[in-house]
Amino acid sequence: MPPGLPQQLIALVLLGVIVWQGLTNHKRTDDLIFGQHKLMALTQELRGKQFVIESQNETLAAQVDARTSELRESNMRLATANLELLELDKLRSAVLSNVSHELRTPLTGIFGSAQNLRDGLAGGLTTAQQEYVGMIEKDSGRLIRVVNELLEWGRLQAGHIELDRAAVPLQPMLAEVAVLLRPVADRKGVQLSMPDGESTVHVQADADKLKQILINLVDNAVKFSPPQSRVDVRIETNRQAVKILVEDQGVGVSLEDRPHLFERFYRGHGAEAAAGSGLGLAIAKNLARLHGGDIALQSGAARGSVFVLSLPMEAEA
Numbered sequence: 001m002p003p004g005l006p007q008q009l010i011a012l013v014l015l016g017v018i019v020w021q022g023l024t025n026h027k028r029t030d031d032l033i034f035g036q037h038k039l040m041a042l043t044q045e046l047r048g049k050q051f052v053i054e055s056q057n058e059t060l061a062a063q064v065d066a067r068t069s070e071l072r073e074s075n076m077r078l079a080t081a082n083l084e085l086l087e088l089d090k091l092r093s094a095v096l097s098n099v100s101h102e103l104r105t106p107l108t109g110i111f112g113s114a115q116n117l118r119d120g121l122a123g124g125l126t127t128a129q130q131e132y133v134g135m136i137e138k139d140s141g142r143l144i145r146v147v148n149e150l151l152e153w154g155r156l157q158a159g160h161i162e163l164d165r166a167a168v169p170l171q172p173m174l175a176e177v178a179v180l181l182r183p184v185a186d187r188k189g190v191q192l193s194m195p196d197g198e199s200t201v202h203v204q205a206d207a208d209k210l211k212q213i214l215i216n217l218v219d220n221a222v223k224f225s226p227p228q229s230r231v232d233v234r235i236e237t238n239r240q241a242v243k244i245l246v247e248d249q250g251v252g253v254s255l256e257d258r259p260h261l262f263e264r265f266y267r268g269h270g271a272e273a274a275a276g277s278g279l280g281l282a283i284a285k286n287l288a289r290l291h292g293g294d295i296a297l298q299s300g301a302a303r304g305s306v307f308v309l310s311l312p313m314e315a316e317a
């Protein structure tokens, strides 16, 4: 081996190591620079996203503000409309009750005068005159009933009805109703039957209001019955309730009419031919409820209708 070769070899190896290390370091630096670039790009991307979120937040806040003030405004409008409605309702009740009073007095006068004429207080009448007087009597009587119903409805709506309760024996009460309505039934050939005189059932009720309910139910039954049919009134009792059933063989109530029967002014299909205001059942149901009871149409009758007035059984003393 020539002298000096080991030194040259060592120098060569050293050079190789230095070059190799230099190369490795260079690669690391490249990696670092690449990583730094990536980081910067990510940071920028993040900043961009943050900006988008911030601006979206601002828009959202503005939208919420706008909605809140819109809501506040519509709330105010609602409150004002409510107040106006209350005022209108008061006005409507006042007008209704004034008009009804103003109508009732002259109508009662007309009705009374027609009755006097018919009874011959102003001398004898020809057949034609009797007919006309009869028409005046019938129509003014009908108007008085409508006005009375309007007044009663107005009072019920205003909560101005107070019950004067006492123990009312049902059977005599039904007999009174029969006295009033039998002439109407007779004219139509409708047989009106009431429970026999043995029933001793009492109910705790306002006698006038109870009579009004019963007249309404029996009057309807007769009104919507064909000639030569029957209207049967029955009493049923159990521990909790007294039920008065009014059953007829009349036109019945269509499925379509059922849900609306007790609404004010509602008249069923086919009721147009019969006189009425459509307030009778609404008033009767309200009065029944004031008594802690109710009125319902019992379904399932093959023909005709069964209206049931239920009242709580009088508590035993």
Ligand SMILES: Nc1ncnc2c1ncn2[C@@H]1O[C@H](COP(=O)(O)OP(=O)(O)O)[C@@H](O)[C@H]1O
Pocket (backbone or CB within 6 Å): 216, 220, 221, 222, 224, 248, 250, 251, 252, 253, 257, 261, 266, 267, 268, 269, 270, 271, 275, 276, 277, 278, 279, 280, 281, 282, 304, 305
């Ligand atoms: N017994 C009945 N049979 C058949 N339909 C009835 C009977 N009672 C009530 N209705 C129906 O219910 C409607 C409302 O009754 P109601 O409030 O008493 O008004 P009105 O007697 O003035 O028509 C009537 O128009 C009629 O269509």
Ligand SMILES: [Mg+2]
Pocket (backbone or CB within 6 Å): 216, 219, 220, 276, 278, 280, 281
């Ligand atoms: Mg009626």
